Amino acid sequence: MLFKAEEEKPAERLGQDVGEPIARNDGGDRLAQRIGDIAREGCGSERRTADACNGERAIVKKQGAFDRLIQSFAMLFEAGAAIELRTVVMRQNDVDLPALAGFVGTALPFVERWAIMQLENIGFGRMNWDLSFKDTSTDFDNLARAINIATARDVPVQLYNFPLCSVPERYRHLAAASISDWKNRQELFCTSCSARQRCGGFFEWYDHRKGFRGLGPI
Ligand code: SF4
Secondary structure, X not given: OOOOOOOOOHHHHHHHHXXXXXXXXXXXXXXXXXXXXXXXHHHOOHHHHHXXXXXXXXXXXXXXXXXXXXXXXHHHHHOOOOOEEEEEOOOOOXXXXXHHHHHHHHHOOOOOEEEEEOOOOOOHHHHOHHHHOOOOOOOOHHHHHHHHHHHXXXXXXEXXXXXXXXXXXXHHHHEXXXXXXXXXXXXXXXXXXOOOOOOOOEEOOOOHHHOOOOOOOO
16 A cells, blocks of 8 residues: 655644544444545545555556455455555655555554565565665664554554564564564574574575665674
């Protein structure tokens, strides 16, 4: 999901000024409409909402993906399902993460977890690595703002695929060891790290020559 950066600080409007957050008893037929309304109000106009959806299409490359996602959320919510929302951090959406956090906190506060994920260097991620990999070990600012906004809205956040030393100390408790043992490895510099047992490490196919620049033993 991607919302375009707006000059009027959409994170603040989405997170604070766009009506009441959706509550569990808002369920029923109106839920998808209500979520869509919040997205429209938060983006300020139909055209800008369309721009936002265009931006999202640029990432997922499917027309109408945002609308389908909203419909799916409404159906899952009505069914009482436990929902984990997943967002992959990329250079294309990094600046929009705070706005997205505001939207999640306002329109989707019922998600069980918002999993924010680092890009995996395989498949689509490998094809677009140079264009899309956001080195959050050297610039965690937008991600930190997003986490702060979501946390203030009581949305549980978890970080997946982030080596522990790539995350500022204040947020390390959110970084899960999310990479399965069979596809997990560590780098040479991990040998002397005191956090090896807790750290999720790297995917087997991670290429450090093109990867995080701000890592080192803790
Ligand atoms: S040095 Fe290696 S083991 Fe230690 S936190 Fe960083 S990636 Fe994890």
